[in-house]
Amino acid sequence: MIRTGSAHYEGLGKAGKGRVSTQSGVLSDARYDFNTRFENEAGTNPEELVAAAHASCFTMALSFALAKAGHEDGTLDTKAAVTLDKDGDGFAVTKSALTLTARIPGIAQSEFDRIAAEAKAGCPISKLLKAEITLEATLES
Numbered sequence: 001m002i003r004t005g006s007a008h009y010e011g012l013g014k015a016g017k018g019r020v021s022t023q024s025g026v027l028s029d030a031r032y033d034f035n036t037r038f039e040n041e042a043g044t045n046p047e048e049l050v051a052a053a054h055a056s057c058f059t060m061a062l063s064f065a066l067a068k069a070g071h072e073d074g075t076l077d078t079k080a081a082v083t084l085d086k087d088g089d090g091f092a093v094t095k096s097a098l099t100l101t102a103r104i105p106g107i108a109q110s111e112f113d114r115i116a117a118e119a120k121a122g123c124p125i126s127k128l129l130k131a132e133i134t135l136e137a138t139l140e141s
Contacts, residue, residue: 007032020044047082047093050125054096055080057125065119066104069111074104096129 005027009018019029027044036043059078066074083095098120104112120126 020049047084050093050129051080051082051096054082054123054125054129055098058098058120058123059100061123062100062102062116062119065115065122066107069115071104071107074102074107077101093129096126 004023005020007018007020009016011017014034016033018032020032021028021030031043032045033043035041037045037047055078058080059076062076062078077100079099081095081097081099082093083097084091085094087094100116102112102116
């Protein structure tokens with residue numbers, strides 16, 4: 001299974017303006033640029049997209065793990081806070097902090113903690129944040 005996202009950027013540096021889209025159409029030419037990333041203007045940015053992906057992936061992984069363990073009902077609310085820090089001349093995403101609030105009837109704290117930790121480690125986006133990244137680049141004239 002392959003899912004895609006795309007980005008288009010016109011102009012360079014702070015003067016550039018970008019649009020980002022997803023295969024599903026949930027995002028379609030959503031604005032992103034220097035001001036949406038560093039100045040909190042309306043639009044999106046890569047870090048909030050990673051945060052949304054991590055929160056949703058972890059929450060779904062946990063939901064399936066809890067169901068597999070025999071739990072039939074509950075609610076899960078997760079927030080991911082992705083940290084972008086200065087790194088020499090550039091920036092680096094240094095952390096994704098998941099904050100979970102769950103209501104699972106009849107689960108013991110120790111079982112919940114174990115299943116949540118396993119879901120965090122096993123979620124594909126958690127794995128992505130440690131994955132090999134490849135690049136195929138073409139310069140057109």
